[in-house]
Amino acid sequence: MRKPYISGILLAGLILTTALCPRASLQAADQPPNIVFILADDLGYRELGCYGQEKIRTPNIDRLASQGMRFTQHYSGNAVCAPSRCVLLTGKHPGHAHVRNNRSTPPEGQWPIPASEVTFAELLQQAGYVTGAFGKWGLGGPNSEGEPLKQGIDRFFGYNCQAHAHSYYPSYLWDNSSHLQLTNQPAIPGHGSLAADADPKDPLSYEAFKGQDYAPDRINAQALEFIRTHRDAPFLLYYPSVLPHVALHVPDAELEQYTSLGWTDPPFSRAKGFGYTPHFTPRAAYAAMISRLDSYVGRLLDLLDELELSENTIVVFTSDNGTTHLGDEVDYTFFKSVGELRGLKGSLYEGGVRVPAIVRWPHHVAAGSESSRVSGFEDWLPTLLEAAGADSSVPQDCDGISLLPTLQGKSQKPRPYLYREFGGYGGQQSLRVGDWKAIRQDMGKGNLDVELYNLADDIGESQNLAAERPELVQQLTQQMSEVRTPSAEFPLIPLDAPMKERK
Structure with a gap:
């Protein structure tokens, strides 16, 4: 017996709202x-x-x-x-x-x-x-x-x-x-x-x-x-x-x-x-x-x-x-x-x-x-x-x-x-999983070292924990490779193209 009563209240409220603000109510209902x-x-x-x-x-x-x-x-x-x-x-x-x-x-x-x-x-x-x-x-x-x-x-x-x-x-x-x-x-x-x-x-x-x-x-x-x-x-x-x-x-x-x-x-x-x-x-x-x-x-x-x-x-x-x-x-x-x-x-x-x-x-x-x-x-x-x-x-x-x-x-x-890569500003790549963030810098120079940060404890990314968590670095590095596809127009060097010195 309670459902009709509640519906009645809602209907009354809708009528009152429509009277006070007709355009907004009709739009909300119709589109x-x-x-x-x-x-x-x-x-x-x-x-x-x-x-x-x-x-x-x-x-x-x-x-x-x-x-x-x-x-x-x-x-x-x-x-x-x-x-x-x-x-x-x-x-x-x-x-x-x-x-x-x-x-x-x-x-x-x-x-x-x-x-x-x-x-x-x-x-x-x-x-x-x-x-x-x-x-x-x-x-x-x-x-x-x-x-x-x-x-x-x-x-x-x-x-x-x-x-x-x-x-x-x-x-x-x-x-x-x-x-x-x-x-x-x-x-x-x-x-x-x-x-x-x-x-x-x-x-x-x-x-x-x-x-x-x-x-x-x-x-x-x-x-x-x-x-x-x-x-x-x-x-x-x-x-x-x-x-x-x-x-x-x-x-x-x-x-x-x-x-x-x-x-x-x-x-x-x-x-x-x-x-x-x-x-x-x-x-x-x-x-x-x-x-x-x-x-x-x-x-x-x-x-x-x-x-x-x-x-x-x-x-x-x-x-x-x-x-x-x-x-x-x-x-x-x-x-x-x-x-x-x-x-x-x-x-x-x-x-x-x-x-x-x-x-x-x-x-x-x-x-x-x-x-x-x-x-x-x-x-x-x-x-x-x-x-x-x-x-x-x-x-x-x-x-x-x-x-x-x-x-x-x-x-x-x-x-x-959450994955990001950017070939500019030296070439960069990052992956966030939970509070952990792996990031690479200067990839255009051939650098593939991964830095590791715990953003829950270190939002300023000041403490690189890569040396302390090598197994996590390996896991996130592999995942960074798996979640992307190469780009011919915007290659991420050296992943998508050889460095100039590697002819």
């Missing part, structure tokens, strides 16, 4: 959730307030974390941009992914993912979603098989090419397959130097690197318009922001909140002859760029509230890799950007690949919750498809494991392993 996936660029593990940052203000992302789940052991797809994004979009770990390193394809773009690769955008598109990408693509230049409009994206606005994205004041952005001209004429270069006769101690010497038409503003406006246009249909908004990747370009209005703090802030003058464009107050600029990203997230969240879409929208926020290693431009020590972790962008040590990850999904993900589950970018494809009710379309060769049970507060078996 799968919208998906907003925000990907920061080079944002470190400890650069958000909700992850322990004390100097940089991120109130909107912190609010997102308070309303959802914060992951403490989440891993980007790789240690730099393009291969990390390939893992994210295809659900294949770096030992199976097509793109395993950055590689440009002049005159514009990066090495393309082929038509045979299937992205989560394509699969959601097939499930009835309208799809849009706004920001930096980096997985195939114009007219290649990898360009966004051929990889499941209905609407694209932003930068196709990573190198083009080094400037926040370019002369144009891509609007689908056409150029939208900006008013930065000429464009502000992403790499440049002070004039030969310029005084590096004079703030006026740096005025040449300030533009008028800030590309991230344009990108954010188009992302908001996409939501307004498709508010009545399930949509995927993929938002791979260019912030806070250097160059240090940010409007003065954003900068003022940090220049007023009285930080000792030595100018970055590019005196060493390399790096991105100079800036008179680099610490303030970097903090302001992260706060600018935070404000864009706030605008997205506010619009979802305004249109009564928040209740039926999954919002994911994460970063493509750790903080840049360019310490003269980004003072990662001052900001404690990766905290207690070892390594930065370009490294398979924790600081290069362990990243923030936040998920908000009202009534499915508990507000203020936290997960220490070991997870990675390959997991998003099956997670999003299962949440969308399209898990039957997850490809058989997907390496990811859906996080949906964890998000819903259910128990879930630990991940059997």
Whole structure:
């Protein structure tokens, strides 16, 4: 006799909820959730307030974390941009992914993912979603098989090419397959130097690197318009922001909140002859760029509230890799950007690949919750498809494991392993099994020695235990060999090709 009574309560609640919030209730009942996936660029593990940052203000992302789940052991797809994004979009770990390193394809773009690769955008598109990408693509230049409009994206606005994205004041952005001209004429270069006769101690010497038409503003406006246009249909908004990747370009209005703090802030003058464009107050600029990203997230969240879409929208926020290693431009020590972790962008040590990850999904993900589950970018494809009710379309060769049970507060078996390889920055390989992590460095020089760390006891990877646990080293070394396939385009030397001296 209790079941009809409970059903009556639920029915009454549904009627009341529908009366108070008709759009949200009808959407929740009639269609799968919208998906907003925000990907920061080079944002470190400890650069958000909700992850322990004390100097940089991120109130909107912190609010997102308070309303959802914060992951403490989440891993980007790789240690730099393009291969990390390939893992994210295809659900294949770096030992199976097509793109395993950055590689440009002049005159514009990066090495393309082929038509045979299937992205989560394509699969959601097939499930009835309208799809849009706004920001930096980096997985195939114009007219290649990898360009966004051929990889499941209905609407694209932003930068196709990573190198083009080094400037926040370019002369144009891509609007689908056409150029939208900006008013930065000429464009502000992403790499440049002070004039030969310029005084590096004079703030006026740096005025040449300030533009008028800030590309991230344009990108954010188009992302908001996409939501307004498709508010009545399930949509995927993929938002791979260019912030806070250097160059240090940010409007003065954003900068003022940090220049007023009285930080000792030595100018970055590019005196060493390399790096991105100079800036008179680099610490303030970097903090302001992260706060600018935070404000864009706030605008997205506010619009979802305004249109009564928040209740039926999954919002994911994460970063493509750790903080840049360019310490003269980004003072990662001052900001404690990766905290207690070892390594930065370009490294398979924790600081290069362990990243923030936040998920908000009202009534499915508990507000203020936290997960220490070991997870990675390959997991998003099956997670999003299962949440969308399209898990039957997850490809058989997907390496990811859906996080949906964890998000819903259910128990879930630990991940059997997490594998990473990266041919750049000397050549690297790592495998995590439980709390144990095996890692190789300088493989391009022929080094195959394995370091071993227990992350439960040594999150900073300071105590190499390889000599004490040779049997475990042997086991993990064998497993690193078994879980990957060779790549002709991105060989991991010396595993996939002989060293030059071994002719």
